[in-house]
Amino acid sequence: xxxxxxxxxxxxxxxxxxxxxxxxxxxxxxxxxxxxxxxxxxxxxxxxxxxxxxxxxxxxxxxxxxxxxxxxxxxxxxxxxxxxxxxxxxxxxxxxxxxxxxxxxxxxxxxxxxxxxxxxxxxxxxxxxxxxxxxxxxxxxxxxxxxxxxxxxxxxxxxxxxxxxxxxxxxxxxxxxxxxxxxxxxxxxxxxxxxxxxxxxxxxxxxxxxxxxx
Amino acid sequence: xxxxxxxxxxxxxxxxxxxxxxxxxxxxxxxxxxxxxxxxxxxxxxxxxxxxxxxxxxxxxxxxxxxxxxxxxxxxxxxxxxxxxxxxxxxxxxxxxxxxxxxxxxxxxxxxxxxxxxxxxxxxxxxxxxxxxxxxxxxxxxxxxxxxxxxxxxxxxxxxxxxxxxxxxxxxxxxxxxxxxxxxxxxxxxxxxxxxxxxxxxxxxxxxxxxxxxxxxxxxxxxxxxxxxxxxxxxxxxxxxxxxxxxxxxxxxxxxxxxxxxxxxxxxxx
Amino acid sequence: xxxxxxxxxxxxxxxxxxxxxxxxxxxxxxxxxxxxxxxxxxxxxxxxxxxxxxxxxxxxxxxxxxxxxxxxxxxxxxxxxxxxxxxxxxxxxxxxxxxxxxxxxxxxxxxxxxxxxxxxxxxxxxxxxxxxxxxxxxxxxxxxxxxxxxxxxxxxxxxxxxxxxxxxxxxxxxxxxxxxxxxxxxxxxxxxxxxxxxxxxxxxxxxxxxxxxxxxxxxxxxxxxxxxxxxxxxxxxxxxxxxxxxxxxxxxxxxxxxxxxxxxxxxxxxxxxxxxxxxx
Numbered sequence: 001x002x003x004x005x006x007x008x009x010x011x012x013x014x015x016x017x018x019x020x021x022x023x024x025x026x027x028x029x030x031x032x033x034x035x036x037x038x039x040x041x042x043x044x045x046x047x048x049x050x051x052x053x054x055x056x057x058x059x060x061x062x063x064x065x066x067x068x069x070x071x072x073x074x075x076x077x078x079x080x081x082x083x084x085x086x087x088x089x090x091x092x093x094x095x096x097x098x099x100x101x102x103x104x105x106x107x108x109x110x111x112x113x114x115x116x117x118x119x120x121x122x123x124x125x126x127x128x129x130x131x132x133x134x135x136x137x138x139x140x141x142x143x144x145x146x147x148x149x150x151x152x153x154x155x156x157x158x159x160x161x162x163x164x165x166x167x168x169x170x171x172x173x174x175x176x177x178x179x180x181x182x183x184x185x186x187x188x189x190x191x192x193x194x195x196x197x198x199x200x201x202x203x204x205x206x207x208x209x210x211x212x213x214x
Numbered sequence: 215x216x217x218x219x220x221x222x223x224x225x226x227x228x229x230x231x232x233x234x235x236x237x238x239x240x241x242x243x244x245x246x247x248x249x250x251x252x253x254x255x256x257x258x259x260x261x262x263x264x265x266x267x268x269x270x271x272x273x274x275x276x277x278x279x280x281x282x283x284x285x286x287x288x289x290x291x292x293x294x295x296x297x298x299x300x301x302x303x304x305x306x307x308x309x310x311x312x313x314x315x316x317x318x319x320x321x322x323x324x325x326x327x328x329x330x331x332x333x334x335x336x337x338x339x340x341x342x343x344x345x346x347x348x349x350x351x352x353x354x355x356x357x358x359x360x361x362x363x364x365x366x367x368x369x370x371x372x373x374x375x376x377x378x379x380x381x382x383x384x385x386x387x388x389x390x391x392x393x394x395x396x397x398x399x400x401x402x403x404x405x406x407x408x409x410x411x412x413x414x415x416x417x418x419x420x421x422x423x424x425x426x427x428x429x430x431x432x433x434x435x436x437x438x439x440x441x442x443x444x445x446x447x448x449x450x451x452x453x454x455x456x457x458x459x460x461x462x463x464x465x466x467x468x469x470x471x472x473x474x475x476x477x478x479x480x481x482x483x484x
Numbered sequence: 485x486x487x488x489x490x491x492x493x494x495x496x497x498x499x500x501x502x503x504x505x506x507x508x509x510x511x512x513x514x515x516x517x518x519x520x521x522x523x524x525x526x527x528x529x530x531x532x533x534x535x536x537x538x539x540x541x542x543x544x545x546x547x548x549x550x551x552x553x554x555x556x557x558x559x560x561x562x563x564x565x566x567x568x569x570x571x572x573x574x575x576x577x578x579x580x581x582x583x584x585x586x587x588x589x590x591x592x593x594x595x596x597x598x599x600x601x602x603x604x605x606x607x608x609x610x611x612x613x614x615x616x617x618x619x620x621x622x623x624x625x626x627x628x629x630x631x632x633x634x635x636x637x638x639x640x641x642x643x644x645x646x647x648x649x650x651x652x653x654x655x656x657x658x659x660x661x662x663x664x665x666x667x668x669x670x671x672x673x674x675x676x677x678x679x680x681x682x683x684x685x686x687x688x689x690x691x692x693x694x695x696x697x698x699x700x701x702x703x704x705x706x707x708x709x710x711x712x713x714x715x716x717x718x719x720x721x722x723x724x725x726x727x728x729x730x731x732x733x734x735x736x737x738x739x740x741x742x743x744x745x746x747x748x749x750x751x752x753x754x755x756x757x758x759x760x761x762x763x764x
Contacts, residue, residue, distance in 0.1 A: 059660070060660075061656055079662075079664075080662045081660075081661060081662030082659075082660040082661075082662070084660075085660060085661075086657070086660065088653055088657075090653075093652065093653045093654065094653040094654055094657050095654055096654045096658075096672055098675045098676060104654075107657075107658060107661050107663070108661030108662060146657075146661070149661075
């Protein structure tokens with residue numbers, strides 16, 4: 001594959017994806033969406049339109065009721081390190097409350113000092129603490145460091161900075177954006193904040209326009 | 215309405231929690247060091263600060279619902295009188311109303327209408343409030359889990375309208391709402407304030423706060439470090455005085471999205 | 485959040501630990517005393533029949549001149565021993581079944597719930613009596629009866645906990661970071677289930693002891709020659725009308741105290757382990 005073709009490669013692709021719980025109403029209906037390597041896609045739309053559900057499907061947490069989700073044309077690998085990693089809205093839920101942060105942050109790989117420093121993680125002070133001793137903004141930095149492993153190729157940020165104050169939000173996003181650009185990672189930003197999406201993304205999709213369930 | 219009448223005055227409030235270390239020794243964890251705010255009649259005051267920095271504790275202190283290991287210093291006055299536990303008993307739920315963060319605070323086993331009416335509301339008031347917030351009559355008979363996010367939010371707000379609230383405490387009213395819905399919530403707050411309520415809004419979301427608030431108090435590291443009008447904020451960086459507040463403004467996605475080191479800023483300010 | 489100040493030594497947590505330690509010591513002492521006790525201490529002495537409690541005989545003596553204090557201690561130690569054995573066994577069953585039901589999807593859950601419903605649907609005591617009778621009464625019958633009937637509620641708790649943990653974001657994230665199911669079970673799920681399990685186990689003791697005593701009292705449990713607390717109480721009933729109140733009251737209160745002590749250990753331990761009350 002040439003460099004430019006690689007740059008333009010389709011990483012994640014939804015093909016006629018529909019989803020519902022059991023026999024409940026359709027939450028997602030006939031969604032078609034391709035996300036390419038070179039773009040940073042913003043998925044916006046009000047709550048209740050299935051943004052988070054779609055992100056869970058894309059990350060492989062749930063399977064679509066109908067249709068297919070493809071990672072580079074194939075099914076997403078179920079075992080081993082997943083190339084698609086997710087950052088959640090509530091970092092305190094994404095970290096084991098009984099684990100010290102040093103252990104949590106190195107669960108998938110050993111982040112280097114330089115990255116930790118850029119994320120403003122005070123490793124001396126915070127590594128020996130438990131999640132309930134730090135604030136949400138501090139914890140989210142750990143979650144970001146944790147998913148930036150060498151094997152990660154795509155990052156889904158589901159309302160990652162919704163609970164953070166503006167300064168922390170800018171700080172964490174700037175580091176993540178740098179990494180994404182430097183390593184040519186795919187990025188999907190799910191947010192309800194239009195100005196944030198405009199700042200971060202190269203393409204914005206409103207879920208209301210592509211979700212046939214509404 | 216008297217714009218000079220002070221509804222809530224919080225003076226030098228500090229809150230700390232007694233926590234255990236690894237073994238048996240204890241230490242005090244101070245969440246709020248020194249918090250000063252004043253809410254006037256018809257005013258919306260937003261306390262803005264990082265999430266997890268202990269802002270919500272303020273609301274709990276006002277309502278007197280802190281856990282048993284907390285100790286509070288300083289003074290809280292409601293309409294000029296010191297807010298004691300006996301005064302709280304009288305006012306909380308009727309004149310002082312808390313609008314919680316999410317629907318999970320509604321009783322899942324009680325129909326929405328009944329919860330909104332509470333102990334004192336009448337049927338007319340309920341219908342009136344529901345009409346006002348565009349809630350269908352059938353919503354009265356629904357349980358919280360049957361309401362959509364937006365409806366639930368309006369139900370929460372109607373609890374405040376139905377009681378003759380003078381002071382409304384709103385804890386993080388916007389996260390999880392789309393921009394339209396957040397704007398609508400803010401509009402409802404503005405209406406309530408224009409009728410003479412004092413509203414204390416606790417949020418980390420400056421953009422939402424700016425839509426409705428008159429005054430913004432910036433909370434950082436346990437203290438209210440700056441208090442400015444929302445107009446200052448709208449005017450831009452140069453109208454703001456404190457370096458942290460300036461940085462807050464510049465960090466907004468529409469204003470440059472600049473990162474800053476908060477602790478460095480604070481050092482510079484001293 | 486950096487302002488820390490040390491406090492005095494005797495705080496709530498110290499107090500809790502002292503209560504737990506004292507309860508454990510008393511229970512251990514009673515159990516050990518019962519085991520090493522010389523049989524002579526509770527042998528019949530017909531010269532000292534029907535004596536009320538006194539300095540010499542703390543709990544009085546019965547119609548055969550046996551010292552009631554020694555009999556009570558011996559009886560309690562037998563009851564505690566059987567109770568401990570049975571609760572440990574039943575808790576292990578609860579843990580095993582709960583974890584399986586929580587881990588292996590719908591069918592395992594379905595079968596588990598069906599069994600739990602059956603066992604919970606039948607009154608404990610009746611099921612216990614039936615099983616004990618089937619197995620020919622005696623210590624074995626009682627112990628197995630308690631084991632078979634007591635795992636349900638703790639099993640449910642374990643199952644619910646495992647299910648909730650499996651769905652938690654930090655477990656999902658761990659899966660995506662390439663960890664295997666077994667690794668996650670050991671490192672993420674176990675550390676959360678074990679404290680709950682230990683508290684459940686300890687709160688099971690008084691239950692088991694009470695049930696052992698009650699079916700022995702009713703005559704379906706331990707044989708009459710064994711100085712179990714249930715036997716002592718049921719014998720005492722026959723002599724109550726003669727005015728020998730101490731035969732029933734003293735052993736009864738002792739049993740109550742032991743049960744309360746176990747409850748105290750369990751509930752205080754829970755307070756320490758539960759993050760919501762741990763800071764009080």
